[in-house]
Amino acid sequence: MESIVERISRQHFWSFHGGVHPPEQKELTNNKPIKHLALPKQLILPLQQHIGRQGDLLVKVGDTVLKGQPLTASSNPMAVPIHAPTSGRISAIKPSVIAHPSGLSELCIFIDVDGEERWIERKACQDITQLSNQEIINKIANAGIAGMGGAGFPTHIKVNTKPDINFLIINAAECEPYITADDLLTCEHSESIIEGIQILDQLLNPAFILIGIEDNKPKAIAALQQASKGLEKIKVCVVPTKYPTGGEKQLIKVLTGQEIKSGSLPIHQGIVMQNIATCFAINEAIRHDTPLLQRVVTVTGQALAKPQNVWALLGTPVSHLLEQCGFDNKGMVRSPVIMGGPMMGFSLSSDMVPIVKISNCILAPSAKEMPSAFTGASQEVECIRCGQCADVCPSQLLPQELQWSAKAKDYPQLAKLNLSDCIDCGACAYVCPSHIPLVQYYRVAKAEVRQQQQADLKAEKAKLRFEARKKRLEQEKIARELKHKKAAEARKAAMNKATPEAVEAKSAVAAALARVKAKKAASKQVEPSETITPDNVAQTAEPAQQDAKAKVAAAIARAKAKKQAQQEKDTETNKLDSADADKKAKIAAAVAKAKAKKQAGNETLPVSSEESASKESTNEENTNKDSKLDKKSAAIAKAKAKALAKKQQSAEESAPETSTDSTMNHSEDAAPAEQVTPQNDAQSKKAAIIAKAKAKALAKKQQSTEESANESASQASTDSTMNHSEDAAPAEATEPAEQVTPQNDAQSKKAAIIAKAKAKALAKKQQSTEESANESASEASTDSTMNHSEGAAPTEAIKPAESAESTEQIKPQNDAQSKKAAIIAKAKAKALAKKALAEQKNTGQNGNDLNQSNE
Template sequence: MQSLIDKIRQGRFFDFPGGVHPPGRKTLSNQDVIGKCTLPEHLYLTVKQHIGAPGQLQVKVGDEVLKGQPLTRSTNPFALPVHAPTSGKVTAIAPHVSAHPSGLAELSVEITPDGRDKWIELTPIPDYQQLPKTRIIEAICDAGIAGMGGAGFPTHIKVSPKKDVEFLVINGAECEPYITADDRLMREHAWQIRQGIDVLCHLLNPGHVLIAIEDNKPEAIQAMQVACQEKPDYIICPIPTKYPAGGEKQLIQVLTGREVPHGRLPIDVGIIMQNVGTCFAVADVIFTGKPLIQRVVTLTGEAMTKPCNVWALLGTPISHLLKHAGYEKAQQGVQRLIMGGPMMGFSLASEQIPVVKSTNCILAPTQQEMTLPEEEQACIRCSACADACPVNLLPQQMYWHSKAKELDKAQDYNLFDCIECGACAYVCPSQIPLVHYYRVAKAQIRQQEEEKQKADKARDRFEARKQRLEEEKAERELKHQQAAEARREAMHKQGDDPKSKVAAALARARKQQTSDETTAAPETADKVAAAIARAKARKAAVQQGDSAPSDTADTAAEDKQAKVAAAVARAKARKAATQQGDSAPSDTADTAAEDKQAKVAAAVARAKARKAAVQQGDSAPSDTADTAAEDKQAKVAAAVARAKARKAATQQGDSAPIDTADTAAEDKQAKEATASKSKTTKQVKPKDKVSTQVTTADTRVKPAPADDREEQKRQRVAAAIAKAKQQKAQKDRQQASSTADMPAEKVAQPLVEVDEQKKQRVAAAIAKAKARKAKLDMQSSADNQQDKTDE
């Protein structure tokens, strides 16, 4: 270490690779002292003027502010406040064009000065050595001090390292052509700069302090030697003039011979660097209490009639500074304004761009002084850019990959080690703006990294939420299990075991199922036997009807007896089923069967009486009463046949329709026969009219004898009854076959319903028959009365 210090004191410095020697042109602006600029009409304070996060606004539109009043406050370690450069009124808080190569608008606070330039109450800290270091660092942060050399890194972060500092390097090289702001500051304010160095040494406690100044600034070197003569540990280092010797890594290499590794910081090699402008600002806040509200700005270029250095308030529009320096646009032809130097600066998109904390120069060159960039041509692979690169990079390869948007490959060539000094573009014979491509590629990579960070954070939030939901679900399930266990234990203590209850319920279900099957078996057998009995009865009735069609009343009686027997069997089956159920009424089926049997017996008796009357009336066809009785019997027989046909049609439904036309024809024929007999009876007159009636009858067709007509009538009635019985038998056989295949549970209910319907139809038929009988009796009485009247 001592040998290194001896070398430095002897002026034996190291060198860095590459570099260029452009014309300095510093004499344009360093001849006069730093001037003061008048207040502009409006000040535009960009909220974010440093590397890091913006502060939080503390003012609103319409507020009156004082000089030095904070407009924002720090809410983040990398956030710095912005202060009002003068007193006035906040007239707007809106986006305004910013000091950036893109010229994009950023949130800004517009202040209209009131001309009073009234300060807030200042709180200097002259006894800073007696206070904790954190108090000094906090004061530097609250003053909004950032790196004044151009990077804009927050100073309070730099002066609170976690490692030991061997060298504190004060950068006064100012290697960029045209810029003389630091030169004039060291000449005029060397003492205050040394005070700032004292404060930094108190905070960092470095082993040695190296103040580096390029050897083309002899007045600045002399002024700093005088200011630091009482501090033997402060070494003034006049370094060779070479661009970019003022770069952080290059200056460290020149002074100490140490190289900062890739991706590392100077503190990793025991070094911290501060700009002379930053030292001045630190002294200002500690010893006067003033925050950072102004800085020295170089106004230079042959297009200005009065190039100089001025104290410019932050937020001052560039147009106001150009006016102060006597800018003549006509000398340029095409307006061209550059913020910074010709090597690392950028063209301004508007004259309304405000001064920020990192603004050190406004350059307005003429066309003869600095020619416009020529059209970009193809790379000739001359390697001049690689020879000029002070970081030993390969600018040609980085250019190809950056232009092709191959960002990964560009990063493989250490793109972010590029300090954007512009030396490669300065020596390129093809006029390729290499630094432009590097800046664009860096911006795209940063954007991708930000999106990736957002995606990672979103993924982390999603996974955390998913884990939280799973934990909550597991906790709920555990609670449910514990509650179920508690219930089971409580029931077990009380003797109510859920398992025993389930077993008892299953046993009851099995028992009920067995009982239902046992009960259903005899019911099904009884019903099937009843169906078979009905089928046999119908078959016997049909056979008897074919062989003895004349015995109509006997056949009907036997058919009814069979039906009665079947109904009694069904009633017994229903009664048994009703007795087994809880809600079935008692003795209903027996009562209905007995009632029906009585009605059937009465009908059979009436039929036998009519048959005997018909047999007695064969020998006396002329008797009017006998004729009426036969007529009535025929109508009754026809009505019974129609009733049976309707009943069969109802039971068969759509599958066995009744021969309606035949039934209607037979009905009509029976009525005509009855009407013919009635007419013949009415035409019998007294003896004095016999000849007239005979004469009239001789002209007509001679009717058949009464015995023949009665025989034909009985045959038709018997045929109709046989047909109806046959259809009904067919329907019952189909129903019996379908019923036999069905379970007892499904058969019982339909049979009960069919019996009920059958009862209703029988009652209706009996009522209709009684009505017809009454009508025929009335008609017969009327005919007899008429006959007696005629006689």
């Protein structure tokens, strides 16, 4: 450390690699004082005028603002606010062209100047020792101060450092040709600058404060030495003029001999650097409560009539500055205007670009002064690999290789070649014999690399968000499944813990609820208004406090049980019928065999006259006996038919009574007779019609059954008569009469037995048919009752006469059919008896004739 201080005291400094000595051209403006310009008609303020992020808007279109009023707020450490440079009205907030080599547009605030220069309230501070470091830092941040040397880094972040600071370096070199803004500011406001340096000293407390300034600024050097007299900590260091001594790393190398490694910052080596214009702005903000509203701008060039330094409000269009300095572009091919110096500046695409915090020069050269500004890049030729660019590069890079990689967009190779260390000084382009604008290639490549880095950063953040979301969803799924599992286990445990008493209590509660519902339904019923007469078949009962649904269910269950029993009976009857048919076939076969044997025996027996006479008498007796048996059988069949008819009639009478009973039960359970709706009346009529149709079908079936029975009986009698006639002896036979009579008698008995069995089977079948008809009528009545109980409350009374009428309509029809069937059966029985008697007489007469002929 002692050697560095000694060298500084002897004004013996180090040097850096490369550098050039271009024509200075500072004499155009360094001998004129800073000029205050007239207010422009409109100011254009970009929201972002520094490295970092833009602040949040605090105003809107139409608002009136005062001078010094903040227009944005700092919501981020890298966000610096902007303020209204003068009073006026916000006329627009929209994108506009900004000071950028690519001519980009960003969001800007347009202020129509009112010319009144009305300030906001301010509080000056004469004794800065009363303020704490944090208060000073907050004031610097709220004043919107950023590095005014060209980098634009937020000052409040740079001065808020905790490590020990060895050197605080104040950059006053201003090595760029043409630019004299810092030179004139130092000459006119050296005391304010020294006060600003003292504020930084209070914040950083460095070991040494070094002010680096080139030897081509004698007036500024003298002013600084005079202002810092008596301050041993501050050293004014006059360094040789060489471009780019004003670079941060280059000035540190010159003053301290230390090199800042690639990717490292000066703060890592205990060094902090601030521009001399920044020190002036810090003093104005802390002592006078004045935010950064204006700065000194060098407006120079041979194309101007009055080049000089001016105080330009932030947001002032470049066209206003050129107009104030006498810019005349008549006769020119185009109007070349450069923001910045000839080495590091860039051409403007529009003269409406506003002045910002880092703008320090507006250059308007003539064609003779700077031909390249008019011809552009048309003189560019291929690189001849002379290497002069590498020799003058202050950062010790390889400019030609950087240019090749930038053209090829080889970003990894650019990173290897340390493109980020390039300070865009333009020394390489200045010495290039091929007139290659190397700095332009580097700026484009840097922008593309930054965009790629931002895209990669966004992709990485998106990946992290996706992975975090995926992990969160998986955790939620696991938690949800675990929750469901626990709930299922809890339900299962609760079911297992349920005691019989709890189950019984639950059943009791359900039964109580059912009773309550039944009572509620019964309470809605209305008392009957009419009395049913005894002439009606069904009588209306008073409403009972019973559950209608339970009775209906019981009725349905009974009907289903009856139907099932009937189906079982029908199955048994079918089995008996098949057994009777087999038995009949076997009996017929046996009779045929007996007849054949008897006929064979009768053919060989002789007969005498007495025997024939006795035989004739015997035959007559047998005939009489057979006729008596036939009459008896007919009478029996007639009696059975009458009994069957009566039984059928009683069954039919019981069917409507059952329907009437079900109707009465329904009326007792559900509602009074006078409240039955027309819908239920129609259902009752429909049930009566169905019962009537079923009775008709039953009568027809009975009639066909009786006709088949009569035909069977007639066929059996005919067969017995034929057998009897065939069994008689021929003319040669002499069989006695005693042998014929028992045979006829046996056949008649056999026929009677068969007829009796058929009559029994027919009666059983008829009985089952009647029972099924009764069940159908009962089911129909039950269905009508259910429909009535489930429907709405009845509004009209059912007339019992209708039910009786339907019953009377069914009964006479069934009675007539039964009588008709009985008469037919009786007639058939008589015809069968007559036929059998006639055949017997014919058989006896033939036998007598044969006997006489034999005699």
